[in-house]
Amino acid sequence: MTALIGDAAAEVAGRGLEETPAATPRRTRGRRARRLRYALTVLAFLLPSAVPLALFVLGPMVAAAWISLTEWNLLAPAKWVGLENYANLLTDPETADVFLHTLYYIVGYLPLVYVGGLAIALALNTALKGRTLLRGVYFLPVITSWIVVALVWRWLLNPSNGVVNTVLAFFGIEGPGWWTDPAWAMPSIILASAWKDLGFVMVVLLAGLQAIDPELIDAARVDGAGWWRRLFSVTLPLLSPATFFVVVISLINGFQVFDQVYAMTGGGPGGATQVVVQQIYDLTFRYGRAGEASALSWLLFIVILAVTVVQIRGQRKWVNYG
Amino acid sequence: MAETMLAPTTAPPRGIRHRTAAARSAMARSVLLHVVMVIGALAMFFPFYWTLVTSLSPGTGLGSTPTLVPANPSLESYQRLFADLPFARVVGNSLLLATITTLAQLFTSATAAYAFSRLPFRGRTVVFGVYLATMMIPLQVLVVPLFAELRAWGLVDTYLGALLPTLAAAFGVFLLRQAMNQVPFELDEAAALDGAGHFRIFWTVILPNIRPALATLSVFAFMGSWNSFLWPLVVLRSPELQTLPVALAGLQGQYTTEWDIVMAGSVVSILPMLAIYLFAQKYVIQGVANTGLK
Numbered sequence: 001m002t003a004l005i006g007d008a009a010a011e012v013a014g015r016g017l018e019e020t021p022a023a024t025p026r027r028t029r030g031r032r033a034r035r036l037r038y039a040l041t042v043l044a045f046l047l048p049s050a051v052p053l054a055l056f057v058l059g060p061m062v063a064a065a066w067i068s069l070t071e072w073n074l075l076a077p078a079k080w081v082g083l084e085n086y087a088n089l090l091t092d093p094e095t096a097d098v099f100l101h102t103l104y105y106i107v108g109y110l111p112l113v114y115v116g117g118l119a120i121a122l123a124l125n126t127a128l129k130g131r132t133l134l135r136g137v138y139f140l141p142v143i144t145s146w147i148v149v150a151l152v153w154r155w156l157l158n159p160s161n162g163v164v165n166t167v168l169a170f171f172g173i174e175g176p177g178w179w180t181d182p183a184w185a186m187p188s189i190i191l192a193s194a195w196k197d198l199g200f201v202m203v204v205l206l207a208g209l210q211a212i213d214p215e216l217i218d219a220a221r222v223d224g225a226g227w228w229r230r231l232f233s234v235t236l237p238l239l240s241p242a243t244f245f246v247v248v249i250s251l252i253n254g255f256q257v258f259d260q261v262y263a264m265t266g267g268g269p270g271g272a273t274q275v276v277v278q279q280i281y282d283l284t285f286r287y288g289r290a291g292e293a294s295a296l297s298w299l300l301f302i303v304i305l306a307v308t309v310v311q312i313r314g315q316r317k318w319v320n321y322g
Numbered sequence: 323m324a325e326t327m328l329a330p331t332t333a334p335p336r337g338i339r340h341r342t343a344a345a346r347s348a349m350a351r352s353v354l355l356h357v358v359m360v361i362g363a364l365a366m367f368f369p370f371y372w373t374l375v376t377s378l379s380p381g382t383g384l385g386s387t388p389t390l391v392p393a394n395p396s397l398e399s400y401q402r403l404f405a406d407l408p409f410a411r412v413v414g415n416s417l418l419l420a421t422i423t424t425l426a427q428l429f430t431s432a433t434a435a436y437a438f439s440r441l442p443f444r445g446r447t448v449v450f451g452v453y454l455a456t457m458m459i460p461l462q463v464l465v466v467p468l469f470a471e472l473r474a475w476g477l478v479d480t481y482l483g484a485l486l487p488t489l490a491a492a493f494g495v496f497l498l499r500q501a502m503n504q505v506p507f508e509l510d511e512a513a514a515l516d517g518a519g520h521f522r523i524f525w526t527v528i529l530p531n532i533r534p535a536l537a538t539l540s541v542f543a544f545m546g547s548w549n550s551f552l553w554p555l556v557v558l559r560s561p562e563l564q565t566l567p568v569a570l571a572g573l574q575g576q577y578t579t580e581w582d583i584v585m586a587g588s589v590v591s592i593l594p595m596l597a598i599y600l601f602a603q604k605y606v607i608q609g610v611a612n613t614g615l616k
Contacts (some may be wrong), residue, residue, distance in 0.1 A: 038441075039443075041441065041519075041520050041521075042437055042441050042443050044433075045433045045434065045436050045437035045441060045524075046433070046434055046449075048430045048433050048434070049431065049433065049434035049453075049490040049495060050434070050490075051490075052430065052487075052489040052490040053453065053456055053492070056464075056468060056471075056486060056490075057456045057459060057464065057487075058452075059467075059471070060463075060464040060467035060471060061459055061463060061464065061467075063470070063471070064463050064464065064467045067466055067467060067470075074466075074469070074470065120359075123355055123358070123359050126352075126355065127352075128355065128356065128359060134359055134360075134363050135607070136603060137363040138362075138363060138366055139606075139607070140366070140367070140370065140596075141366070141369075142610075143595045143596070144591075144592055144595065145548065145549030145551070145566075145567045145591060145595075146549065146551060146567075147549075147551055147567040147570050147571050147591075148567070148570065148588045148591050148592060151570060151571075151574060151585075151588055152369050152370075152372070152373050152585070152588060153369070154574075155372075155373075155376065155581050155584070155585065156369055156372060161387040162387075163372055163387065166387055195366070195369070198366070199366075203607055203610045203611055204610060206611070207610075207611030207612075252458075256460050256461075256462060258551075258552060259551045259552065262551075262571065263571050263574065276462075277462045277552075280462050280465070281465075284465065284466055284469075285556070290466045290470075293466055294466050294467070297460070297462045297463040297465075298463060300460065300462065300463070301460055301463050304458075304460065308458075
């Protein structure tokens with residue numbers, strides 16, 4: 001990064017700034033001074049952000065790659081083990097488990113927030129009274145921290161005297177054990193997460209809907225297309241850029257699910273909700289296996305990158321940028 | 323459902339008695355839609371309401387569930403929260419870190435955005451690409467080396483250690499550059515003719531013209547810091563340095579069955595963000611909407 005900036009500065013300095021070729025040495029000196037001043041100006045504007053990004057993102061990124069090739073407990077000197085961590089991870093059934101749990105989360109969460117967010121966005125896109133207020137209420141969970149969301153839902157879904165099971169009991173239904181039951185723990189997390197992110201998806205899709213030319217939808221109506229037909233043949237194809245954005249972001253974030261898991265179940269019960277990042281955290285700070293944790297975090301990064309690249313490649317097939 | 327039709331805002335003038343059947347069914351649909359949306363909004367809001375009710379019902383634990391309206395509302399749970407824990411200190415920590423993070427990100431993002439928007443230099447596209455790439459890197463990849471780096475500098479368990487990694491964020495650079503590109507270049511030229519240099523143009527021409535984007539970034543930076551969890555969890559060990567989300571997560575371990583205390587802490591965490599949101603709702607919504615549409 002710093003090298004890049006240095007390059008940029010050198011290039012800037014080595015570049016004529018809309019000047020005629022110098023006629024006299026004195027003017028040359030003036031021009032060189034001006035070039036230098038311009039290069040310094042560029043640096044002055046870039047450095048405040050370039051230095052922290054280099055020190056706290058790019059540097060650690062490279063360091064993480066190196067750590068992943070060592071055995072290290074954060075204290076004793078690191079021992080070089082080459083690709084052993086990766087080999088161990090790829091042969092360990094637990095790795096497959098944490099990725100599967102993460103996938104379970106994504107597969108449950110994404111359709112829920114997308115369909116819910118779309119329904120609300122479609123409704124808010126009509127002439128509805130109190131639209132701003134409604135939009136505000138639906139958006140409220142977005143600004144709430146994941147930890148608070150997790151705690152609140154842990155309380156709402158408390159098996160013994162939580163409000164959800166109390167209401168279910170009123171109707172004669174025996175509510176499940178939610179986060180205390182391995183079968184219901186992940187659905188509990190999915191429910192809380194979908195509640196939190198619904199408003200975000202809604203706002204993005206609403207912005208997309210408002211960018212659609214109403215004449216196109218009216219034309220479909222004149223042609224006799226019913227509501228569902230208009231939705232699937234006109235609205236959704238025109239909304240595909242916003243949909244694409246929501247899907248890409250949700251997948252990137254979904255693979256990194258952690259806060260709500262940590263606060264709601266800590267990966268339990270019985271490891272039923274042990275997701276990738278919870279595993280990275282535990283490996284590092286509970287078991288002192290930082291090398292393996294780094295290897296796992298690189299694996300996660302590669303998976304996220306691959307999934308994102310595949311989506312960007314595939315968008316030509318279904319995303320329609322008018 | 324998505325039938326674009328105007329919800330009647332006033333009673334129909336007398337004389338229009340003979341509504342067509344189509345208008346009546348459209349009217350019915352609109353009423354139904356309103357009802358469904360309001361029920362949905364109430365369902366969305368209920369967890370917040372329940373949090374507040376629980377926090378005002380002292381003694382809510384394993385055996386009891388509060389009633390829809392607290393029977394004997396009292397602030398006892400809040401008093402206990404602030405008495406038993408260095409909770410005031412925790413709120414102060416969160417405020418301090420969020421404020422400094424916000425100011426720092428405004429500064430680092432605005433200066434970088436100016437360079438990417440107004441200062442041509444060779445390799446600019448590449449450098450900007452590197453900035454954007456940093457947005458793609460998950461924090462989890464960085465946690466271990468970042469922790470080691472700050473420990474080597476003796477900054478673990480300090481405010482500075484919590485702050486340093488949050489001083490610059492590519493998201494802010496991206497957001498402000500978009501906004502600056504909308505500012506007409508004629509304004510810069512006019513100022514330059516008056517003899518203004520880049521620093522003065524940046525300060526007197528560009529910044530005043532991108533106020534909405536600066537507001538958007540402020541809200542997002544503040545929100546990001548106020549709600550951030552993983553990094554503060556890793557770097558801040560002492561109870562008196564902890565931030566709200568970390569303290570709340572710990573609270574749960576401490577008061578496993580005292581839900582009134584945990585919910586009181588949650589209310590304290592939600593309120594400041596809520597105040598900012600109500601104040602700057604327009605900018606938050608715009609910011610989210612803009613990131614979704616290139």
